[in-house]
Amino acid sequence: MAIKMKKKAGSTDMTAMCDVAFLLLSFFVMTATAKIPEALPVDTPASVTQTKLPDTDLATITIGKGKVFFDLKGREVRVKALELMGQKYGVTFTEEETKTFSLMEGVGVPITNLKQLIGMKTSERNKAGLQPGIPKDSLDNQLKDWIYNSRIANIDVNDKELQIAIKGDAKEEYPAIKQVMDILQDQKINNFSLVTGLRATEK
Amino acid sequence: MAELNTGDGGGKKGGKVRSKKANSKVDLTAMVDLAFLLITFFMLTTTLSKPQSMSLGLPDKEDDKIKEKPIKVDENRTLTVMLGDNDKMVYYMGLLATPIAGPKEISYGKEGIRKELLKRKLSVVEYTGNKDKGLIVIIKPSKKSSYRNLVDILDEMNIVGVPSNAIVNDFSPEELKLLEDK
Numbered sequence: 001m002a003i004k005m006k007k008k009a010g011s012t013d014m015t016a017m018c019d020v021a022f023l024l025l026s027f028f029v030m031t032a033t034a035k036i037p038e039a040l041p042v043d044t045p046a047s048v049t050q051t052k053l054p055d056t057d058l059a060t061i062t063i064g065k066g067k068v069f070f071d072l073k074g075r076e077v078r079v080k081a082l083e084l085m086g087q088k089y090g091v092t093f094t095e096e097e098t099k100t101f102s103l104m105e106g107v108g109v110p111i112t113n114l115k116q117l118i119g120m121k122t123s124e125r126n127k128a129g130l131q132p133g134i135p136k137d138s139l140d141n142q143l144k145d146w147i148y149n150s151r152i153a154n155i156d157v158n159d160k161e162l163q164i165a166i167k168g169d170a171k172e173e174y175p176a177i178k179q180v181m182d183i184l185q186d187q188k189i190n191n192f193s194l195v196t197g198l199r200a201t202e203k
Numbered sequence: 204m205a206e207l208n209t210g211d212g213g214g215k216k217g218g219k220v221r222s223k224k225a226n227s228k229v230d231l232t233a234m235v236d237l238a239f240l241l242i243t244f245f246m247l248t249t250t251l252s253k254p255q256s257m258s259l260g261l262p263d264k265e266d267d268k269i270k271e272k273p274i275k276v277d278e279n280r281t282l283t284v285m286l287g288d289n290d291k292m293v294y295y296m297g298l299l300a301t302p303i304a305g306p307k308e309i310s311y312g313k314e315g316i317r318k319e320l321l322k323r324k325l326s327v328v329e330y331t332g333n334k335d336k337g338l339i340v341i342i343k344p345s346k347k348s349s350y351r352n353l354v355d356i357l358d359e360m361n362i363v364g365v366p367s368n369a370i371v372n373d374f375s376p377e378e379l380k381l382l383e384d385k
Contacts, residue, residue, distance in 0.1 A: 014231035021238035028245030045354040048362060049257045063350075165256055170351035174286070174344040177353065178372065181261070190263060193256035196354055 040069045040108060040131070042169040047196035057160045059150050060195070061143070062106055063176055064169035067133030070146045071106030078102045080153035081146070085111055088145055093118075108133045111142055136179065144183050151187075167195035257357060261370065279303065280327050281339045284316070284356060285374075287382045288347030292316065292356075296323065299377055306381055311355050320363040337366035343374060345382055 042064040055073065062069040072078050079102050086093055089111045093101070097118045101107075108131035109117050117125060124130070136143040147164065154162040164184060168177050184192060278298045285293045294316065295305035309315045320340070327338040340360060344353050353370075360368045374382075 011228075014235055018231045018235050018238065021235055021242060024242050025238050025245070028242060028249060032245050032249045044254070045351040047255065047257050047354055047358040049255055049358070051256055051258065053254055053256045167254075168350040168354075170349065170354075172350040173346070174348045174350060174353060175346050177350050178344075185261060188263070190261045191258065193258050194354060194357070195254050195256050196358075198255055199358075 040064050040067060040106070040133075042167060043171070044167060044195050044197045045170040046199040047194075048199050049196060051193075053165055053193065053195065054163060057154055057158055058163045058165060059147065059154075060106065060165045060167050061147075061180055062108075062167045063172055063180060065172075066176060067108055067131070068136050068143055068180065069106040069108035069131070070134055070143065070150075072150050074154075074157065075102040076157045077150065077153045078104075080157055081150040084149035084153060085145060088149065089142075091115065107131070110135050110140075136183065141183070143180070144186070147184065147189075148187060164189055164192040165195050166192060257354070257361070259357065277331075277336075279330060280336065281341055282320070282323055283341045283343060285378060285382055286342070286344045286348035286352045286356065288345070290349075290352060291382075292352070293382055294319065299375070299381075311352075311359070316356070316359055317363060320359065320365060324363060324365065335366075340365050340368040342368060342370045343372070343378070344370065345374065345379075 040062050042062055057077075058073045060071040060073075062071065072081055079098050082093060082098055082101050085091075091111055091114070093115065097115065100118050101114075104118070105126070107114065107117065110132070117131070134143045134146065135141065151162045154160060166177065166180060181192075184190075282294060282296050283299070287293065290311065291308060292311065292315075293306050293308050295302045295307070297303035299306065309319060320338070324338045328334060328336075331337075342353070342356055357368075
């Protein structure tokens with residue numbers, strides 16, 4: 001009888017494609033790390049260098065507004081570094097506190113106030129101006145100990161030398177940066193990175 | 204394209220009640236579009252958000268001042284850049300007492316220091332006649348200079364490809380005076 005015409009040509013089954021797309025999507029969403037607001041926001045100067053910072057074995061020293069913050073990558077390294085710092089300054093941290101610390105961002109408080117900081121909520125912690133910075137003068141050089149102990153911790157955990165990156169605010173005066181560089185050099189760290197933004201246009 | 208059939212089949216024909224055909228086909232095109240858009244977004248942002256870094260190597264610092272050996276270099280190869288406050292920069296070539304060029308105030312960027320560096324880079328190689336003995340730039344950031352100035356000048360070193368540069372923190376009184384006067 002009547003020949004049945006194809007109603008529409010080119011209808012593809014997209015189910016499989018959709019599945020793949022969403023699988024990939026969920027993968028990227030999960031691996032993407034949410035940008036946590038920094039306790040010390042800095043405006044890094046721009047440069048044309050394209051080298052990226054490593055993801056592991058890295059300690060970042062943030063300098064801005066005369067304050068110094070210290071951040072360490074890797075949970076296990078952080079735990080170990082905190083333990084070493086605790087031993088050095090006679091502060092003991094509970095297991096719960098250690099765990100919270102391992103998940104935290106950069107810290108900028110003297111070690112004696114660290115317990116208090118850990119006890120806070122994340123939103124409170126990153127309030128601007130709350131953290132006074134890590135003491136780094138010659139009388140009470142905790143930054144030096146943080147760096148030193150982190151290096152030990154990193155070698156213990158990852159069996160690699162820790163890389164140090166300095167993330168300075170563009171408007172920060174040079175002596176503040178130099179002081180940190182000197183602390184690094186006192187420990188024979190002569191190679192480190194300066195974190196910079198991308199220079200938008202070639203001047 | 205796959206589409207969602209919403210029209211109910213029949214019902215007008217009285218008597219027999221036809222069972223509705225199951226509408227299994229949903230138009231997935233828009234959904235797939237959206238999914239891929241998001242994938243692209245996440246892919247790009249995860250890899251691009253990593254901050255850039257500039258590696259900096261400094262010479263060994265000797266605690267004992269007596270052990271420290273001064274490195275002697277040909278003064279005809281050195282260009283000293285002093286960074287002052289308010290993004291000022293003064294440069295001179297050679298020794299300050301008998302400068303080959305300058306001391307002169309110069310600006311950052313392509314039109315300022317870069318031109319000078321490129322010129323000097325070539326002239327020094329010409330002077331030494333040895334490709335391995337190129338220009339040496341001595342960077343002297345003053346106490347009032349900002350971190351941006353330091354990064355800018357180091358970046359300039361990378362752009363120009365200055366063979367060796369050093370960051371020196373000592374200022375002679377003459378140099379300080381020069382910076383203040385400018």
